Amino acid sequence: xxxxxxxxxxxxxxxxxxxxxxxxxxxxxxxxxxxxxxxxxxxxxxxxxxxxxxxxxxxxxxxxxxxxxxxxxxxxxxxxxxxxxxxxxxxxxxxxxxxxxxxxxxxxxxxxxxxxxxxxxxxxxxxxxxxxxxxxxxxxxxxxxxxxxxxxxxxxxxxxxxxxxxxxxxxxxxxxxxxxxxxxxxxxxxxxxxxxxxxxxxxxxxxxxxxxxxxxxxxxxxxxxxxxxxxxxxxxxxxxxxxxxxxxxxxxxxxxxxxxxxxxxxxxxxxxxxxxxxxxxxxxxxxxxxxxxxxxxxxxxxxxxxxxxxxxxxxxxxxxxxxxxxxxxxxxxxxxxxxxxxxxxxxxxxxxxxxxxxxxxxxxxxxxxxxxxxxxxxxxxxxxxxxxxxxxxxxxxxxxxxxxxxxxxxxxxxxxxxxxxxxxx
Ligand SMILES: [Zn+2]
Ligand SMILES: [Zn+2]
Numbered sequence: 001x002x003x004x005x006x007x008x009x010x011x012x013x014x015x016x017x018x019x020x021x022x023x024x025x026x027x028x029x030x031x032x033x034x035x036x037x038x039x040x041x042x043x044x045x046x047x048x049x050x051x052x053x054x055x056x057x058x059x060x061x062x063x064x065x066x067x068x069x070x071x072x073x074x075x076x077x078x079x080x081x082x083x084x085x086x087x088x089x090x091x092x093x094x095x096x097x098x099x100x101x102x103x104x105x106x107x108x109x110x111x112x113x114x115x116x117x118x119x120x121x122x123x124x125x126x127x128x129x130x131x132x133x134x135x136x137x138x139x140x141x142x143x144x145x146x147x148x149x150x151x152x153x154x155x156x157x158x159x160x161x162x163x164x165x166x167x168x169x170x171x172x173x174x175x176x177x178x179x180x181x182x183x184x185x186x187x188x189x190x191x192x193x194x195x196x197x198x199x200x201x202x203x204x205x206x207x208x209x210x211x212x213x214x215x216x217x218x219x220x221x222x223x224x225x226x227x228x229x230x231x232x233x234x235x236x237x238x239x240x241x242x243x244x245x246x247x248x249x250x251x252x253x254x255x256x257x258x259x260x261x262x263x264x265x266x267x268x269x270x271x272x273x274x275x276x277x278x279x280x281x282x283x284x285x286x287x288x289x290x291x292x293x294x295x296x297x298x299x300x301x302x303x304x305x306x307x308x309x310x311x312x313x314x315x316x317x318x319x320x321x322x323x324x325x326x327x328x329x330x331x332x333x334x335x336x337x338x339x340x341x342x343x344x345x346x347x348x349x350x351x352x353x354x355x356x357x358x359x360x361x362x363x364x365x366x367x368x369x370x371x372x373x374x375x376x377x378x379x380x381x382x383x384x385x386x387x388x389x390x391x392x393x394x395x396x397x398x399x400x401x402x403x404x405x406x407x408x409x410x411x412x413x414x415x416x417x418x419x420x421x422x423x424x425x
Contacts (some may be wrong), residue, residue, distance in 0.1 A: 029364075029380050039344040044362055045099055047071065049376045050343060051359035056330055056374040058282075065373055071380040072366040074131040075388070079110040084260045084369040086283055087130065087379065089116075090123030091334045091361040094148040095299070100363055101126060102148035103335055105264060105285065108132075109257055113236055116140045117253060117264055121151030124159060126364055129381035131388040134163035141231075141238065142172040143266025144250035145185055148335075153189060158196070161208030163390050165399050168211045171230060173218030173240065175249035182249075186213035202404025216240060218249040227254070227277055241277040243268035246312060254278060260369050263328075267335065269311075270318045275325035282369045284326050288333030288350075288360065289313035290342050298337070316349020323354045330374045334361035 030047035042048035057065065069076070072085075079085055085108045092100035102120025106127060114136045116127070127137070137160050142150055157168050172182030190197075190211055197209045216230045221242045231238035235258065240251045245267045252265035252274055263278035264285040278284045289295075289310055296306035314322070316333075323331040331354070336346065338360060350358055359365070364379040409415075 028383055030378070037340060037344050039347060041343050041347060043340050044338040044343070047378050047380070049359055049365055049378055050338065050362060051357070051376055053330075053357035053359070054376045056357050058329060058371065058373055061372065063372060066368075066370060066375075068368060068375050068377060070377065072377050073380055074129070074385075079108060080370065081110045082258050082260070082371060083110045084108070084257065084262065084282075086262055086285075086367045086369065088285070088332070088334055088361040088363065088365045088367075089126045089130075090118075090120050090152075091336065091338065091363050091365065092120075092122075092148075093335060093337065094121070094146070096120075096122035096148075096151075100338060102151060103266075104149075104152065106130065106132075107255060107262065109236065111234055111236075111257075112136075113234055113257075114139065115236075115238070115255065116156070118143055118149040118266065119152040119156045120148045123363075124152045124155035126381070127156070128159060128387070129364075129383070129385040130379070131381075131385060133388050133390050134160045135166065135390055138164055138166055138169055140168060140170045141253055142170065142182060143243075143252060143264070144245055144247075145172070145180075145182070146267065149266060150185070154193075157189070157193075157209075157211060162204045163208070163387060165205045165207035167207070169214060170211055171214045171216070171238075173249045173251050174215050175218060176247065180247065180249055181215050181218065183213040183215040186211045198405055198408075201402050203401070205399035206402045207399060218242070218251065226273065239277075241274065243274050244271050245269070252277060254281065259371060262369070263326075267313065270314050270322045272325060275322045278326040278328065280327060282329045282374060283332060283367055284323065284328035284330070285332040285334055285361070286319055286322055287314050287335035288316060288319050288346060289335065290337050291315070291345070294342065295337075298339075316346045317353050320350040320353030323350070323356060323358070327356070329357070330367065330376070331356060331358045332361055332367070333358065336360055338362055 032043055032046040034042050034046040034048050041050055087106040089104035089106050090101035092102050096102055101122030103118050104120050104123035105117040107115040170186050174181035178184055220228055227239040227241040230240045237256045239254045243250050243252045243265050254263040261281040262283040263281045265274050267287050292307045292310040296303040319333055359376050366377050366379045368375045
């Protein structure tokens with residue numbers, strides 16, 4: 001019996017019934033209808049930011065406030081000369097979830113600069129979907145070396161590398177011993193990539209296959225000198241300061257440019273010290289953790305282990321206290337498990353110690369900061385996105401390929417049996 005018609009006809013009828021399926025994958029960004037929680041916050045994954053204050057007016061003047069579309073669509077908006085856009089690329093924890101990857105931020109400035117801060121596991125697909133010219137994504141700052149903050153570095157190094165064709169620059173602190181610092185981490189990653197790098201030599205340009213560590217002294221900080229200027233170019237100043245996260249070498253960053261500012265502290269048990277380092281910034285992004293009983297129950301984790309993890313992090317009421325001292329114009333809680341039932345208790349906890357504007361981050365939440373206002377939205381990106389067009393500088397020659405390795409290649413008795421490309425026999 002010929003079975004072909006039986007297989008083909010039902011498949012064709014499925015595609016005919018859903019012609020839009022292959023055309024608009026971006027529609028699947030927000031799978032939930034925007035109902036609200038009991039306390040009136042949008043439910044996660046519905047396309048609205050988790051906040052009641054999506055627009056904050058910093059200063060009222062004669063100037064008409066910039067109006068933004070409901071969603072941020074990559075390539076549809078250009079930044080003003082004095083505008084900053086912060087995207088929470090990943091808002092989650094070590095367990096990488098389909099709707100919430102680990103931790104990563106992108107800071108874009110109106111002068112054309114891009115800064116990635118942390119690149120946790122699972123976060124690079126979202127970064128890639130923002131359609132940024134890949135050569136621009138060459139500056140990574142890491143807060144600390146937990147994999148939920150650096151686990152995406154292989155993807156960042158690799159998937160952006162061919163188009164970048166220049167090294168990936170990585171800033172971070174030294175540790176208590178040399179092997180605990182960012183320089184050793186970068187060196188070891190490159191060593192572990194020996195097969196990967198050699199196999200691509202002669203196939204794609206090699207300039208993007210290098211990483212350069214910019215390690216700063218993680219033990220230089222004192223009460224008298226609490227922060228250090230670790231980047232100062234193109235009018236952008238980035239300061240590092242220590243945070244209380246288990247080992248020496250965990251830091252937070254404060255970025256300042258054209259009177260706009262943001263701070264991000266990575267992971268920490270909050271301290272008055274770190275709150276002071278972020279004093280008065282426009283946007284202060286700080287970790288937030290769920291309570292131990294929920295963490296234990298939902299992750300099937302013994303309560304004792306859940307408690308020891310939770311005790312290294314920031315509870316909702318502690319986050320409110322941090323924001324009360326730092327007084328940011330917008331406080332952002334991230335590194336949180338954003339399930340529908342965790343949102344209300346978190347906002348209630350924060351509100352018990354703080355009454356300023358707060359948002360809890362989701363993946364691809366976008367915050368635009370100008371001298372006049374701070375606007376929070378969700379980005380809508382293509383789930384099947386391609387690389388962004390890369391403008392080639394005039395007169396710049398196409399990079400040459402390095403010679404491919406001649407030794408250690410696949411055995412000749414295997415390659416002799418290769419199919420001939422384009423031939424049927
Ligand atoms: Zn973390
Ligand atoms: Zn950590």
